[in-house]
Amino acid sequence: MSSTYTFPVLAEQARAEDGVVHTVASGDLRLSANQTCWPVQEAFEADLERAVTALGRRVHRAHPVDAEQGHGFIASQRQGIEVFKTIPPDAPVILAEAVWQYSHHVLAGLRTHRGPILVVANWSGRFPGLVGLLGLTASLTKAGVAHSILWSEDFTDDWARAGLRTWLETGTLTHDQSHVRDLPALPETEEVALGRALAAQLQREKAIIGVFDEGCMGMYNAIIDDELLNPLGIYKERLSQSALVAEMNRVSEAEAQAVRDWLDAAGMTFHTGTDEATELTDAQLLSQFRMYVAALRIADDFGLDAVGIQYQQGLKDTVPASDLAEGLLNNAERPPVRSRDGARELYAGQPLPHFNEVDEGVAVDSLVTNRIWTAMGFDPATTLHDIRWGEEYDGRFVWVMEISGSVPASHHGGYDRSWSMRQPSMYFPLGGGTLSGVSKPGEIVWSRVFIMDGVLHVDLGRGTAVELPEEETRRRLDATTPEWPIMHAVLHGVDRDQLMARHKANHLNVAYTPDADTADKALHAKAAMFASLGVVVHLCGDVRI
Numbered sequence: 062m063s064s065t066y067t068f069p070v071l072a073e074q075a076r077a078e079d080g081v082v083h084t085v086a087s088g089d090l091r092l093s094a095n096q097t098c099w100p101v102q103e104a105f106e107a108d109l110e111r112a113v114t115a116l117g118r119r120v121h122r123a124h125p126v127d128a129e130q131g132h133g134f135i136a137s138q139r140q141g142i143e144v145f146k147t148i149p150p151d152a153p154v155i156l157a158e159a160v161w162q163y164s165h166h167v168l169a170g171l172r173t174h175r176g177p178i179l180v181v182a183n184w185s186g187r188f189p190g191l192v193g194l195l196g197l198t199a200s201l202t203k204a205g206v207a208h209s210i211l212w213s214e215d216f217t218d219d220w221a222r223a224g225l226r227t228w229l230e231t232g233t234l235t236h237d238q239s240h241v242r243d244l245p246a247l248p249e250t251e252e253v254a255l256g257r258a259l260a261a262q263l264q265r266e267k268a269i270i271g272v273f274d275e276g277c278m279g280m281y282n283a284i285i286d287d288e289l290l291n292p293l294g295i296y297k298e299r300l301s302q303s304a305l306v307a308e309m310n311r312v313s314e315a316e317a318q319a320v321r322d323w324l325d326a327a328g329m330t331f332h333t334g335t336d337e338a339t340e341l342t343d344a345q346l347l348s349q350f351r352m353y354v355a356a357l358r359i360a361d362d363f364g365l366d367a368v369g370i371q372y373q374q375g376l377k378d379t380v381p382a383s384d385l386a387e388g389l390l391n392n393a394e395r396p397p398v399r400s401r402d403g404a405r406e407l408y409a410g411q412p413l414p415h416f417n418e419v420d421e422g423v424a425v426d427s428l429v430t431n432r433i434w435t436a437m438g439f440d441p442a443t444t445l446h447d448i449r450w451g452e453e454y455d456g457r458f459v460w461v462m463e464i465s466g467s468v469p470a471s472h473h474g475g476y477d478r479s480w481s482m483r484q485p486s487m488y489f490p491l492g493g494g495t496l497s498g499v500s501k502p503g504e505i506v507w508s509r510v511f512i513m514d515g516v517l518h519v520d521l522g523r524g525t526a527v528e529l530p531e532e533e534t535r536r537r538l539d540a541t542t543p544e545w546p547i548m549h550a551v552l553h554g555v556d557r558d559q560l561m562a563r564h565k566a567n568h569l570n571v572a573y574t575p576d577a578d579t580a581d582k583a584l585h586a587k588a589a590m591f592a593s594l595g596v597v598v599h600l601c602g603d604v605r606i
């Protein structure tokens with residue numbers, strides 16, 4: 062048929078070759094991060110290739126290393142789409158991740174890929190590769206894309222090699238998840254009644270989460286559509302980080318300095334210097350305190366119940382890190398901030414829950430936790446952590462939970478046990494300080510809200526934050542990102558590989574209670590509240606009901 066229209070001409074799709082596995086590496090958007098992390102990624106890919114070759118397959122890297130840029134990562138969604146155009150749609154694909162990566166770089170390609178998909182990461186804390194794997198598996202789960210996952214130090218261990226073999230031979234790989242069970246019928250206790258009452262209140266009276274620029278670092282998994290969120294009684298206020306900067310500019314130097322003075326008096330340590338490019342400076346800190354004041358004022362303007370600042374795109378090139386402000390917001394004891402006219406103290410005596418990296422799963426969880434912990438009379442300070450890495454210590458597997466910048470000071474045991482260090486320049490060009498420390502020993506409830514099969518789910522578990530000798534803490538910090546706050550976490554009845562196999566997020570939420578008994582009770586209230594809100598509740602590991 063002849064036509065005067067211009068019809069698109071589609072390129073012929075490549076055909077899968079027997080025995081060839083295509084590898085892809087999703088990376089950061091920030092060139093400095095991609096360049097810094099490249100040598101570790103290169104070594105990891107070499108280990109992986111050796112293991113795949115030993116199993117009789119050939120590895121074809123689906124995109125070249127860019128010598129001029131100095132790395133071989135996919136650094137944008139567009140690049141990812143172009144790379145996937147060259148991969149035979151039925152071929153097996155391995156995503157190799159030794160770094161923090163932006164899932165949306167590869168999601169478009171993976172959504173339409175028909176061949177088997179495996180996401181692998183190096184069991185190393187050096188860079189957040191495991192965190193990248195967890196973010197990607199969560200995003201693929203939300204998107205309903207079938208895939209398998211695997212992790213190993215260097216792919217020479219029997220467990221990983223057997224897993225790799227199974228995937229190569231069958232196209233899938235499953236892991237033990239026997240630690241997960243559905244929520245049983247709950248006993249009629251006071252805590253369960255409280256959870257249900259708080260759910261009824263939330264659904265009737267409603268709450269607002271303020272989102273400063275939705276969608277951080279490609280974290281598709283961390284975006285909850287209104288259709289899933291609103292039935293819980295939670296609504297979004299979509300805010301712009303530009304408005305935050307405008308408000309920061311209205312905060313006087315004296316107000317910002319008053320925050321610094323309050324923290325100095327509370328005993329917090331600031332590791333400052335004078336070189337803006339590599340050190341934390343007093344000027345960076347003042348900017349961060351302006352952000353703290355501005356965030357509270359905007360939250361007050363919009364009647365917010367929780368707030369999230371994205372930071373990582375746009376704001377990172379405008380002002381120093383948001384982390385210090387975020388950690389302060391999450392603590393009940395905070396430097397006081399008054400309304401613009403000075404008439405009212407804003408959110409006096411309570412945290413304004415902040416969900417870092419605008420992770421909306423964290424937003425829902427923080428809101429629920431805040432209400433339950435407040436009603437039960439516990440410290441409501443809650444935070445997320447990255448599931449960064451972990452190793453055995455003294456016969457127990459101890460996780461390195463390490464958020465990329467701040468936790469509420471009460472988790473360290475107070476401001477006098479907290480410190481601020483310059484954020485690493487590969488991620489944070491304009492610096493800014495952290496709110497760091499070592500999380501105090503104690504009983505915790507951990508949780509994660511995520512999307513699977515088109516509905517909201519939550520995993521709930523119990524854990525203990527343990528104390529490790531100072532040299533071991535130092536070793537763990539040095540093996541990861543020493544500037545960031547660390548929690549040594551032992552999860553009850555969940556082993557390393559079970560958590561990795563199951564967890565559907567790069568982040569995990571934690572909150573402390575006074576002791577084991579109250580932690581169990583708070584978990585019951587949380588389970589009841591989530592179930593009443595219509596969220597599918599799962600219990601992970603040893604949970605007493």
Ligand SMILES: C[C@H](O)[C@@H](O)[C@@H](O)C(=O)CO
Pocket residue numbers: 161189192447464465488567568
């Ligand atoms: C700054 C880094 O990109 C971090 O934000 C990253 O490793 C994460 O925290 C991902 O959860």
